[in-house]
Amino acid sequence: MGLRVYDTKRREKVDFSTIEPGKVSMYVCGVTVYDYCHLGHARCYLSFDLIHRWLESSGYDVNYIQNFTDIEDKIIKRSIEIDEDWRALVGRFIDAYFEDMDALNILRADSYPRCTDYVEEMIEIIEDLIQKNHAYIANDGVYFDVHSAPEKYGILTGQSIDAVLEGAGGRVGSTGSGKRDHKDFALWKEGKEGEPSWSSPWGDGRPGWHIECTAMSLATLGDQFDIHGGGHDLRFPHHEAEIFQTECHTGKHPMVHHWLHNGFVNIDGEKMSKSLGNFWTIRDILEKVPALTLRMALINAHYRSPIDMNEQIINDAIKNIGRIHDTYKLLLENLSEDPIQLPRGDLSSMLPLPKSIGLLEKIAEDFARAMDDDFNSREAVSKLIAGSKELTKVVNQISGDDQKAYATMGVLWMEELAGEVLGLLPTREEALLKPETDPRREAISQEVEELLRQRTIARDGKNWAEADAIRDKLSQIGVTVTDTADGPVWELA
RNA sequence: GCACGGGUGUCAGAGCGGCUAUGAGCGGGACUGCAGAUCCUGAAACCGGAGUUCAAAUCUCCGUCCGUGCUCCA
Numbered sequence: 056m057g058l059r060v061y062d063t064k065r066r067e068k069v070d071f072s073t074i075e076p077g078k079v080s081m082y083v084c085g086v087t088v089y090d091y092c093h094l095g096h097a098r099c100y101l102s103f104d105l106i107h108r109w110l111e112s113s114g115y116d117v118n119y120i121q122n123f124t125d126i127e128d129k130i131i132k133r134s135i136e137i138d139e140d141w142r143a144l145v146g147r148f149i150d151a152y153f154e155d156m157d158a159l160n161i162l163r164a165d166s167y168p169r170c171t172d173y174v175e176e177m178i179e180i181i182e183d184l185i186q187k188n189h190a191y192i193a194n195d196g197v198y199f200d201v202h203s204a205p206e207k208y209g210i211l212t213g214q215s216i217d218a219v220l221e222g223a224g225g226r227v228g229s230t231g232s233g234k235r236d237h238k239d240f241a242l243w244k245e246g247k248e249g250e251p252s253w254s255s256p257w258g259d260g261r262p263g264w265h266i267e268c269t270a271m272s273l274a275t276l277g278d279q280f281d282i283h284g285g286g287h288d289l290r291f292p293h294h295e296a297e298i299f300q301t302e303c304h305t306g307k308h309p310m311v312h313h314w315l316h317n318g319f320v321n322i323d324g325e326k327m328s329k330s331l332g333n334f335w336t337i338r339d340i341l342e343k344v345p346a347l348t349l350r351m352a353l354i355n356a357h358y359r360s361p362i363d364m365n366e367q368i369i370n371d372a373i374k375n376i377g378r379i380h381d382t383y384k385l386l387l388e389n390l391s392e393d394p395i396q397l398p399r400g401d402l403s404s405m406l407p408l409p410k411s412i413g414l415l416e417k418i419a420e421d422f423a424r425a426m427d428d429d430f431n432s433r434e435a436v437s438k439l440i441a442g443s444k445e446l447t448k449v450v451n452q453i454s455g456d457d458q459k460a461y462a463t464m465g466v467l468w469m470e471e472l473a474g475e476v477l478g479l480l481p482t483r484e485e486a487l488l489k490p491e492t493d494p495r496r497e498a499i500s501q502e503v504e505e506l507l508r509q510r511t512i513a514r515d516g517k518n519w520a521e522a523d524a525i526r527d528k529l530s531q532i533g534v535t536v537t538d539t540a541d542g543p544v545w546e547l548a
Numbered sequence: 549g550c551a552c553g554g555g556u557g558u559c560a561g562a563g564c565g566g567c568u569a570u571g572a573g574c575g576g577g578a579c580u581g582c583a584g585a586u587c588c589u590g591a592a593a594c595c596g597g598a599g600u601u602c603a604a605a606u607c608u609c610c611g612u613c614c615g616u617g618c619u620c621c622a
Binding site for chain 1: 562563
């Protein structure tokens with residue numbers, strides 16, 4: 056069974072197909088760069104990172120485009136507020152975007168077009184739409200006339216063009232713009248004094264929000280492409296506007312073969328959003344939670360389900376990622392003199408324990424089936440944990456060459472599933488990093504070692520009270536002691 | 549109001565016609581002086597009602613509750 060995806064437009068899971076065999080063209084709406092990214096952005100780009108990774112892992116050649124909206128009302132507003140040139144502001148937050156996403160181990164898209172580089176294309180499209188009577192010039196800009204293509208209304212959200220008027224409550228009619236109908240949307244906005252603007256046949260101004268994605272997807276992926284993604288809230292009006300513009304301009308239908316939308320991050324059961332003021336930026340969270348743990352927390356739900364962010368989700372993620380990292384480390388420590396030199400590659404080369412290997416292969420198949428089922432990362436994680444348990448159990452039961460061979464296989468197994476596909480593994484170097492290299496640890500190392508020596512003496516003399524007292528003392532300075540077969544090991548809390 | 553998603557054990561969260569989800573937490577057990585880690589193992593669930601079916605958490609209908617969209621928002 057091949058890959059199936061839930062298509063927002065068709066409202067069901069459908070077999071995934073591509074326009075060109077073996078290749079996937081994918082466009083995901085990017086951020087408007089006027090502030091730091093919040094958890095919701097993390098979830099969105101993480102969802103599409105997973106999709107990106109799984110498609111590549113399935114053998115597709117993926118062309119992944121993600122834009123930056125670098126001119127927009129909020130950018131202008133912010134730039135005036137903090138008295139910073141809008142270009143500088145935008146540059147700053149694009150840099151911040153990459154820092155945050157790199158930290159979360161999100162692979163880079165193939166290209167990141169910025170809408171200000173496509174203003175000419177937008178103007179051409181708008182001119183064409185006016186010529187084809189899909190758009191009209193008003194006193195304050197150019198608008199798309201939704202009644203010129205009523206069959207395209209509500210394609211993603213199931214709303215009929217007539218129903219919208221009724222429900223929009225008191226907001227309807229108060230647009231104050233040159234729109235003929237409140238459902239029409241701006242293609243070009245007349246510029247105001249002192250604002251960034253571009254010249255156009257309709258005077259100086261700037262593009263509307265929706266037209267940019269049309270211009271950039273057309274320029275980078277063509278008239279029709281395989282996947283268009285974004286947050287759930289973008290279905291309407293943004294993505295529906297794109298359909299209007301693009302299809303009316305090119306005359307081709309459908310512009311997109313699979314519409315994919317990720318679910319939201321909620322805080323205490325409510326949508327996290329800037330307007331509600333209950334949002335956390337990625338960098339706020341990364342001060343408290345390691346990046347891969349956050350990644351685990353967000354992957355641990357299906358990408359379309361809402362996630363209610365709370366402490367328990369993080370605690371679960373700490374346990375889960377800890378188990379996976381522990382197993383990975385254990386395997387690395389057992390495989391050979393120099394684990395770093397181990398070639399990456401096929402995992403079926405050495406087979407000391409056919410039964411366990413068979414089980415792991417079965418788990419890997421289940422894992423693939425889960426990912427093929429609309430990228431069910433939650434299910435995939437549960438398979439990964441099952442495999443992780445099996446590896447830990449077996450590698451501890453055997454020794455010698457068998458153990459080395461098995462551990463080698465295990466490392467490759469984990470690097471494929473946990474590493475390449477889910478992006479949850481640190482590098483081999485990081486996984487093996489001895490805690491002594493932590494500078495905070497360095498500082499108290501001598502004192503701790505001395506206390507541990509005393510405790511070992513006490514324990515040898517079965518003087519448990521004293522041994523425990525020393526352990527308590529250590530825990531007061533933030534040191535956790537764990538006794539192992541090779542003696543006590545300590546780490547900072 | 550209209551549209552779209554949902555309501556699964558203590559919690560988080562898969563499954564979406566028959567078969568153990570999984571993780572945390574809780575209960576046993578092994579190993580440990582104890583603790584931790586690890587391994588083995590137990591209890592525990594499908595919002596309410598009706599229907600379809602040999603069989604329903606899974607399909608249909610009704611009810612109910614929650615979230616989201618209809619306005620800038622990933």
